[in-house]
Structure formats: structure tokens, C-alpha cells
Amino acid sequence: MKAVIVEDEKPAARRLQRMLEKLEVQVIATLNSVEEATNWFLQHEHPELIFLDIQLSDGLSFEIFENVEIDCCIIFTTAYDEYALQAFKLNSIDYLLKPIDDEELEAAIEKFKRTRHSSPATMDLKNLKNLLNLPTSDYRKRFSIQVGQHLKLINTDEISCFYSENKGTYLHTTDNRSYLIESSLDKLEPELDPEKFFRVSRKFIIRMNDIADIITYSNQRLEVRLRHYNDQQIIVSRERVKDFKEWLG
CATH class of the missing domain: 2.40.50.1020 (LytTr DNA-binding domain)
Incomplete structure (x- = not known):
């Protein structure tokens, strides 16, 4: 299984990569900004799974999707409120709260393995932004x-x-x-x-x-x-x- 990590905190990215490798997930790229991630996804074949931090050094990761059509599954990694994220779990987007727990990571991987052979979940990114009440704007960047x-x-x-x-x-x-x-x-x-x-x-x-x-x-x-x-x-x-x-x- 191939995955990409989008995370601007290098220690967190390295830790997540080590955890994934123990679960036999191959991390093919670690990206640390909206700009770098956008360019990478435009130029490379997409992986099976993306681990996506919400707030990056140059903006919110949702901005990536304004320029790139992502057709693979996403697991969000975030430090935002667990109650809001739990509500959004009804829409079949998985998430991991920081600091990431080994058992929760393994459970997320197992959930991905079960669902990837069925019809893909709809990822409503606008709803996620509204639900998390993130301080973002809809203006073009x-x-x-x-x-x-x-x-x-x-x-x-x-x-x-x-x-x-x-x-x-x-x-x-x-x-x-x-x-x-x-x-x-x-x-x-x-x-x-x-x-x-x-x-x-x-x-x-x-x-x-x-x-x-x-x-x-x-x-x-x-x-x-x-x-x-x-x-x-x-x-x-x-x-x-x-x-x-x-x-x-």
C-alpha cells in the first residue's frame, strides 16, 4: 500500500512515517506545504491513501483541492476538537487526532482496507470546513x-x-x-x-x-x-x- 503524508511539522511527519512503515505502508512522499503538495499531485500518480494535516505553513490543506482533483482516500490528521470531528465521521472521512495513537492509526488503516474495495466515500470538503469552523476565507489565493x-x-x-x-x-x-x-x-x-x-x-x-x-x-x-x-x-x-x-x- 502506498501513501503520501502532507504535514508541515517535520518531527510529526517523521513519527507518522515510522508508524506507517511498521504497518507495512510505503510512504512515497512527505510534503510540507499547500504549494509543494499541489505541485506534487499535479506531476505524479496519486497514491492509494493520503494523510493530510489541515493547517499547513502556507494555508489550509483544502486549498490543494482547488487546483487538483484528488481521487484517492484521505485520512485527516489534526489537533482540532474531537467532538466536531466525531460528528463528521458520519460522512465516512476518517481522522486521527494528534498526537497520533498507534492503535487508532492501525484501526484507520484497517478501515481503509475494508472500504477501498467498495464504492468510495464522498469527501465533502466544504462541509468539513464549515463543521470545523476554521478561520479560512473563500477568496482565491x-x-x-x-x-x-x-x-x-x-x-x-x-x-x-x-x-x-x-x-x-x-x-x-x-x-x-x-x-x-x-x-x-x-x-x-x-x-x-x-x-x-x-x-x-x-x-x-x-x-x-x-x-x-x-x-x-x-x-x-x-x-x-x-x-x-x-x-x-x-x-x-x-x-x-x-x-x-x-x-x-
Whole structure:
């Protein structure tokens, strides 16, 4: 049996690997962040079983599933409240509370062996997030971009702006590259953190940290100049100027 561990605490990951090896489970990878796990699952054949910590160094492990379709079984490893997790056990997702107990680990493995030959359990990750009441948001943290035969991951803090042009929607990065994305500004707007991004017009959504200058413009409008985008003039539409100023604080 092959398994992957996703755990950002190295001592905990090493301990879990030793425990699994005693149970004749082969650990083929140990991953310690959302980014590393996402990249690994995009590039490798998936194992039979994943041991998944919930809170990782760069975010919550649920973010992995925004970019990767996982079709294998998952056992969560977490230090969160046992009562909430016990309730969610009704949905056939197993879990192990830290520090992991040898007998509970063995029981989880045996449960996996019994269930893997039957129809797979439905893993409702949104329900799990709600049940655990985790301090997370639904705002996009990264985008997966098709570049030739490869997928490129771009974090939102690497984005200067989004813009529409010739019936397409693009994101522009802080290394001055534009990528076509399969979305529209209307769809993107509610997916972005409103503390970081603002839609200044029908054509542009900009990121606050990339603003270099703001200049008064004709007809009570404003011109925004970004540090890493200068292909087109960015004008804050008159009806958005008041909200834009409030957004700036």
C-alpha cells in the first residue's frame, strides 16, 4: 500500500512515517506545504491513501483541492476538537487526532482496507470546513494557468492586475507577463479579497500593493499607474471614485 503524508511539522511527519512503515505502508512522499503538495499531485500518480494535516505553513490543506482533483482516500490528521470531528465521521472521512495513537492509526488503516474495495466515500470538503469552523476565507489565493503542456501556479500576491481585452480576460504578473485565463472580470470580482483588489472600471481589477501613483484626471475621474503594468491607461470610472477612495483608506 502506498501513501503520501502532507504535514508541515517535520518531527510529526517523521513519527507518522515510522508508524506507517511498521504497518507495512510505503510512504512515497512527505510534503510540507499547500504549494509543494499541489505541485506534487499535479506531476505524479496519486497514491492509494493520503494523510493530510489541515493547517499547513502556507494555508489550509483544502486549498490543494482547488487546483487538483484528488481521487484517492484521505485520512485527516489534526489537533482540532474531537467532538466536531466525531460528528463528521458520519460522512465516512476518517481522522486521527494528534498526537497520533498507534492503535487508532492501525484501526484507520484497517478501515481503509475494508472500504477501498467498495464504492468510495464522498469527501465533502466544504462541509468539513464549515463543521470545523476554521478561520479560512473563500477568496482565491492562487491561479492555475495553462502554459503549453504545463500548469503554472501564480499566487495572488504576484498579480499586478486583471484586465479584459479583445473579448479575453488576462492576469498580469509582477514580472511583467500577461496570461489568458478562463474567466471574466464579473466572475473574478467576488472571488478576490476586497481588501487587496478593487475593480476600477469595466476593464480593470487592480491590486492595491502594486499601485505606484494616482493622478487626478478629467471629468472627476482618477488615473492609476501600477508598478508592473503600463500597456494601457487605467482610469477609475467616475461612479467608482468614491468607493475607490474609501478602499484606499
